[in-house]
Amino acid sequence: MSPLTVLGVFCGLFLPLSLSEYNTHNCIPRKSVLYQDNMKLFREEGIWNYSTMLVREDLGLLILGAREAIYALDIKDISIKKSVVNWPVTDEKLKECTSKGKHAESECRNFIRALHKMDHNTMYVCGTNAFSPTCVNVTYSEGHLTRGDRLEEGKGKCPFDPIQRYSSVMVGNELYSATSNNFLGSEPVVLRSGPSSLRTVFKSSWLNEPNFVYMDLVPESDNNPEGDDDKVYLFFSENAVEYDFYNKLLVSRVGRVCKGDVGGQRTLQGKWTSFLKARLDCSLPEPSLPSIVQDVFLLKDSDWTKSVFYAVFTPQSSLSDVSTVCAYNVSTIGQLFDTGKFKTPVTVETSYVKWVMYSGEVPTPRPGACINNAARALEMTRSLDLPDKTLQFISDHPLMDEAVPPLTGRPLLVKKGAMFTCLVVDNVLALDGERHAVLFIGTENGFVQKAVNYAGEMFIIEEIQLYRTPEPIKTMRLSSSTGQLYAGSDYGAVQMPLCDCGRYESCLDCVLARDPYCGWDLSSGVCSAVVNSTKFVQSLKNGDISQCPKSDTLKPENHTLVPGNNIKLPCQPDSNLAQVHWLFSGQPLLSGTKHYIYNGGLLILNASTNDAGPYTCESVEQVNSRTHTRTMAVYELQPQTNKAEEGTETMTTYSHSTPLPHDPSVLEPPLPPAPRSDEHRVVGLQVSVAVLSVMLVGLVAWNVYKGQFRSKSSETSGAGQLKGPSVDVQRSKTSEIKPLTPTSSHNANNNHSAFISFKGNGEHPFSGCNTLHVDGFGYINDESEI
Ligand SMILES: *[C@@H]1O[C@H](CO)[C@@H](O)[C@H](O)[C@H]1NC(C)=O
Ligand SMILES: *[C@@H]1O[C@H](CO)[C@@H](O)[C@H](O)[C@H]1NC(C)=O
Ligand SMILES: *[C@@H]1O[C@H](CO)[C@@H](O)[C@H](O)[C@H]1NC(C)=O
Ligand SMILES: *[C@@H]1O[C@H](CO)[C@@H](O)[C@H](O)[C@H]1NC(C)=O
Ligand SMILES: *[C@@H]1O[C@H](CO)[C@@H](O)[C@H](O)[C@H]1NC(C)=O
Ligand SMILES: *[C@@H]1O[C@H](CO)[C@@H](O)[C@H](O)[C@H]1NC(C)=O
DSSP, X not given: OOHHHHHHHHHHHHGGGGOTTSOGGGGSXXXXXXXXXXXXXXXXXXXXXXXXXXXXXXXXXXXXXXXXXXXXXXXXXXXXXXEEEEOOOOHHHHHHHHHTTOOTTTTSSOBEEEXXXXXXXXXXXXXXXXXXXXXXXXXXXXXXXXXXXXXXXOBTTBOSXXXXXXXXXXXXXXXXXXXXXXXXXXXEEEEEOSTTOEEXXXXXXXXXXXXXXXXXXXXXXXTOTTOOOOEEEEEEEEEOXXXXXXXXXXXXXXXXXXXXXXXXXXXXTTBOSSOEEEEBOOOOSXXXXXXXXXXXXXXXXXXGGGOEEEEEEEOSSTTOOEEEXXXXXXXXXXXXXXHOOBEEEEXXXXXXXXXXXXXXXXXXXXXXOOSOHHHHHTTOOSGGGSOHXXXXXXXXXXXXXXXXXXXXSSOXXXXXXXXXXXXXXXXXXXXXXXXXEEEEEEETTSEEEEEEXXXXXXXXXXXXEOSSXXXXXXXXXXXXXXXXXXEEOSSOEEEEESOOGGGOOSHHHHHHTTOTXXXXXXXXXXXXXXXXXXXXXXXXXXXXXXXXXXXXXXXXXXXXXXXTOOEEEEOOOSOTTOEEEEEETTEEXXXXXXXXXXXXXXXXXXXXXXXOEEEEXXXXXXXXXXXXXXXXXXXXXXXXXXXOOTTOEEOOOSOTTOSXXXXXXXXXXXXXXXXXXXXXXXXXXXHHHHHHHHHHHHHHHHHHHHTSOOOOGGGGGGOGGGHHHHHHHHHHHHTTOOOSOOOOHHHHTOTTGGGEESSOSSXXXXXXXXXXXXXXXXXXXXXXXX
């Protein structure tokens, strides 16, 4: 890390302090669960790109699409393959494709891109088929998948190019798809195939080099007082037309079409008469380029007006690494389309076109509206009956003036680090009788962030590593009935339970985890999935542990103190959000030249007989304004006697032959307290800056944590947020210092904790949240200025 980088991290850290509305520590996952060998994984040798999934709870299957293969896997354990059907490209197709200059392995294969549920046990499957998209029925019966004989043209239903983003949804037996319609990938289309096939007009005002992300149906005709129609919503990003910007600027959009649309009579014949789009807003509190939508999930409610779209966004500038999640109310989007203003192109100067708010008269029936009671009152029962004026207007003005605001007015979650790639959301009924939306967010480095929003406060319960090596998660699917999450990557598909309550070993840990799936079972004394009963302790909003049984006081562990040795007393908090406090004879210990508190415990340097006595390690965790303190370990250091007493263990550090016994400065890298004494002045600029950062970061963290400044840089090493730097120090030290007995009552039962790291996923967690987006480019939204 160069000094400049360190300083850069710094500047980024100080600016967001003003954003007091954000609570920094909430963006750090409370637990980091590293890859476990028992993870259920499916992959087959030689097969790649497991990027399409369909959950068939009715058949007990996860249907998985990969390169040239479709699998039927057991929904309860995807490592069990029930059947496979291969769908390779023909030699002829392969030749044709390579002769057009495409790569044989990475492009001219059949990449399965669409899997849709059809009647009974049939799936409609589309693949890129060597740049010649093709669809086919696949049926599952008597334990076998079989591919139908009848191949269908997949143009417009599935991309030619496997790299291209695309989306589709099956509504009844009609496929709605959004993809490009030609070999070059230059002709985007939103298509409905079937008897009443419809498409978008090929104009840049409709779709401008789009990247399609997601489509789904909202059954808006249910109990609709306006007699409105069902709608298919589409999420994508595209080149903006509405901003003055020196360069191409991407924006995120939501678009929609009406299910009952059959096109126009003369104008817009065979084209959508109801295609409308609006910008999706998910802006950070500080100025930055619009962020780009990457995936969306529709959390459905039996009352469609209460359904919510959740979307993950990543920055469009490579200078930023801040991902966000925003939620959008379906009703709000609908209202914007139904009553909002349109944008219109205006030619300024000679050739330059600017899009501004349209303030002229809007024809009736309202352009872009579905056939509803208002249209029926005018004796228009199909879109074919719509007047040319309305149709011409919508053909020229598909873009709304206003952007769709996020549900809470701002992002639900802002997180620095590995980019978010996809998400699914589960609706969980907790013991308090309330439903909570639990977000599972996949990342570029193969982690899933499990997050939940409690009364406006976003809380990341845990992050779970799904792949041994960093694999971008390409797709995720949820099966609420089996309680499983499925993730696909180029490497393989993995399965993860939505909750693993056994991970929480104490009542306090279980309750502070604030996982709506889990509660502390008072009768059995374990953390387990909640069922409707009163014997569980759960406190999601407050993390109230008062219902937890009083835990037994820990018995101290006896150790012999050998004067002159360095002594390591292990203690690890079970939460990334906890701070560790050490007490010696009841008095707080601070990191200094003598004592060094790091993420893994306490290091006593050059111990002397004065250091004998009781040591207590406490984990202090805050939920809202409540502080919870828990004793994690107690040690009793006893002065050395000639004969080691029974029940006493010696904590040795160096062997006699080691030439570097008592001087901590010999240890590398220098310990944080080092700069206090003169003989350590030799440390380079880099180290000073690093140490300085650790101290200042500590101040910042402490300030944010406590809501006030306390000028004790010595607090640094205890803060959960600061584990980044301290871990490094520790790593190089453990090779030198070998405690004989690193066990404590906490560590004794940690079959689970063996897999739990507090290092996070290789990021610097202290720069976790809400750091200012240092893009530097503002963008101009000056439509009112002309
Ligand atoms: C696929 O199956 C459906 C019935 O589930 C049928 O209507 C359709 O024609 C079939 N398509 C092909 C290409 O075989
Ligand atoms: C398929 O997987 C390979 C191997 O990881 C990767 O290099 C390639 O980009 C993937 N192709 C697509 C279309 O995802
Ligand atoms: C969405 O907006 C509608 C109408 O304003 C409201 O009734 C509904 O409760 C909102 N949904 C959510 C999830 O806030
Ligand atoms: C538990 O049962 C009670 C009554 O039997 C009901 O009111 C409550 O909603 C249930 N809660 C959950 C979480 O199922
Ligand atoms: C530790 O030593 C004390 C006496 O100093 C003794 O009473 C106690 O039982 C010992 N504890 C253990 C766990 O051996
Ligand atoms: C260790 O402490 C003793 C006194 O307790 C002192 O004499 C000695 O110089 C110290 N050693 C180092 C390397 O600081």
